[in-house]
Amino acid sequence: xxxxxxxxxxxxxxxxxxxxxxxxxxxxxxxxxxxxxxxxxxxxxxxxxxxxxxxxxxxxxxxxxxxxxxxxxxxxxxxxxxxxxxxxxxxxxxxxxxxxxxxxxxxxxxxxxxxxxxxxxxxxx
Numbered sequence: 001x002x003x004x005x006x007x008x009x010x011x012x013x014x015x016x017x018x019x020x021x022x023x024x025x026x027x028x029x030x031x032x033x034x035x036x037x038x039x040x041x042x043x044x045x046x047x048x049x050x051x052x053x054x055x056x057x058x059x060x061x062x063x064x065x066x067x068x069x070x071x072x073x074x075x076x077x078x079x080x081x082x083x084x085x086x087x088x089x090x091x092x093x094x095x096x097x098x099x100x101x102x103x104x105x106x107x108x109x110x111x112x113x114x115x116x117x118x119x120x121x122x123x124x125x
Contacts, residue, residue, distance in 0.1 A: 010049060010087035014038050019078035020066055025058065026078050028065040028086070035065055041088040053086065 014030045030038040038044075039055045046053075054070040072078050096102060103125040111119040 009090050010045065010047070011090055011093065012047075012085050013041060013044070013088050014065075014086045016081045016084045016086070017064060018082050019075050020061070022075045024072040024074050024078045025066050025068055026072070026081055027061070028055075028057075028067050030065050036060070038065060038086070039067065041092045043092075044086045044088055047085055047087055049087070055086070 013032050014028045017027045017029050019025065020027050028038065030036075032038050032041070036057055039057045044053045044055050045051060056068045057065050058068055059066040069078075069081065072081065090104075093102075096105075106122050106125055109122050111122055113119050
């Protein structure tokens, strides 16, 4: 874990749900399209961007990832990460495909009724 990252807006890509085993492994619920890709995004930080984590996915169990974090080598340290959300800068995410979009990209767009008349502007999703 290193110091603060200043990359603008961050997006949550996963959350630590608990420890697994005695060697410091953690269980992570991934919010990425391909769960195993979580560790490919860089840098992974906490919500404030003040802690940077080097995460390595080592497997999967019960619908969650099993991972290692540099500097975490025992169960006690892993348990202290429970509830920690992992974030990456928006810029680290891949561009959506032509027929896809991120929900946040809808904010600010004009909304209209089926007949084409103005309904308003999207302010939140």
